[in-house]
Amino acid sequence: MAGRHRVTLIPGDGIGPEVSAGARLVLDAASPGIEWIERQAGSVALAEHGDLLPEETLDAIREARVAIKGPITTPVGSGFRSINVALRQGLDLFAAVRPARSLPGVPTRHGDVDLVVIRENTEDLYQGVEFAARSPQAEALREELRRLADFEIRPDAGVTLKPISIAGTRRVVRFAFEYSKANRRGTITLGHKAGIMPTSDGLFLRTAREDSIDRGDVEFEDMQIDHLTARLVREPGRFDVLLLPNLYGDIISDLCAGLVGGLGLIPGANIGWEYAVFEPVHGSAPDIAGKGVANPIAMILSGAMMLRHLGEPGGASAVEHAVDAVLEAGKVRTPDIGGSSSTMDVAEAIASALAR
Ligand code: NAD
Secondary structure, eight states: OOOOEEEEEEOOSTTHHHHHHHHHHHHHHHOTTEEEEEOOOSHHHHHHHSOSSOHHHHHHHHHHSEEEEOOOOOOTTSSOOOHHHHHHHHTTOOEEEEEEEOOTTOOOSOSOOEEEEEEEOSSGGGSOOEEOTTOHHHHHHHHHHHHHHOOOOOTTOOEEOOOOOHHHHHHHHHHHHHHHHHTTOOEEEEEEOTTTOTTTHHHHHHHHHHOOOOOTTOEEEEEEHHHHHHHHHHOGGGOOEEEEOHHHHHHHHHHHHHHTTOGGGOOOEEEOSSOEEEOOSSOOOTTTTTTTOOOOHHHHHHHHHHHHHTTOHHHHHHHHHHHHHHHHHOSSOOGGGTOOOOHHHHHHHHHHHHHO
16 A cells, blocks of 8 residues: 655756656556655756755755655766765765666566666765866875875876775665665675775775674675676676675666666665665766657666655555566667657556556
């Protein structure tokens, strides 16, 4: 029986509003008890509120504790940080969860993929410790490094720092084990480059190995990130849960999307102790925005993850089965996976498959 839930909906920009409308249609059909609180972020928010991430949007998420969002464009080289990164850090959403599984009716090289990427979401090269080339701060940093470590950085170098902390690692490791136990996952594979970066990646690895938490029956192994990448493209069916620092997690989740048919199919969740924000892995896809052909499945499956989080596993499974049924039938699909249907055609087909 569907309960009542307050959920903040952030449609985003680019294809965001299109896939959000599709997801809302399906989620309303699967769980009629959702009360949507719509708030803006990104270019729409800038136009309406003069702020890319208005406080009222953050407040709405804090109040509802659960949000679902479409993608938001980050203008390249404009000097401001990604709103997505700001949102994850502002709400301390320290774990990104991105399941990738082979879907019926979507032909790919490997048919046996069923893995979950768990990505640390707040540290690493994405923490925003940036020193622009030739800035006074970069100059001061160069001097300090010379003094501390006799290390010479070129004067025209921009620098991004990679902090990885024990506390930040412990919580995502704990989360990965809790998730694996709850979802009957057998093995966690941690990816790293500890040989080259012993103080950051090495710390991530050592902390995960040594942390005394209840691991249940979950096996743990580690792999160099380059080796892991090669294994993933050759035999993805061998992997179960991948635990990765922020940057590797970003890259590997897109790789996993490619393994199962593309970005239009991969859902995601950003989870902290207090709040959860569900969103597809894909971005705002400016190349197809406004055409009504974006695949809504990634957003719809993000909604299924949200229903499970809200304590509605039945609704979540129903949405996932309806997506599988529509993909398997093969009649209604968007151009990215070889069809010619629109975003709303796909959403409507999934909503009607729910009822069957
Ligand atoms: P993208 O994911 O937007 O697009 C990459 C390719 O995949 C494009 O060819 C696009 O058409 C296709 N694609 C993506 N989603 C699709 C869908 N649902 N259906 C069909 N095709 C789809 O990546 P990008 O082009 O590198 O990024 C565009 C913008 O999105 C950038 O500003 C980036 O910063 C932002 N971005 C936002 C998020 C987020 O909000 N969480 C995530 C990633 C990128």
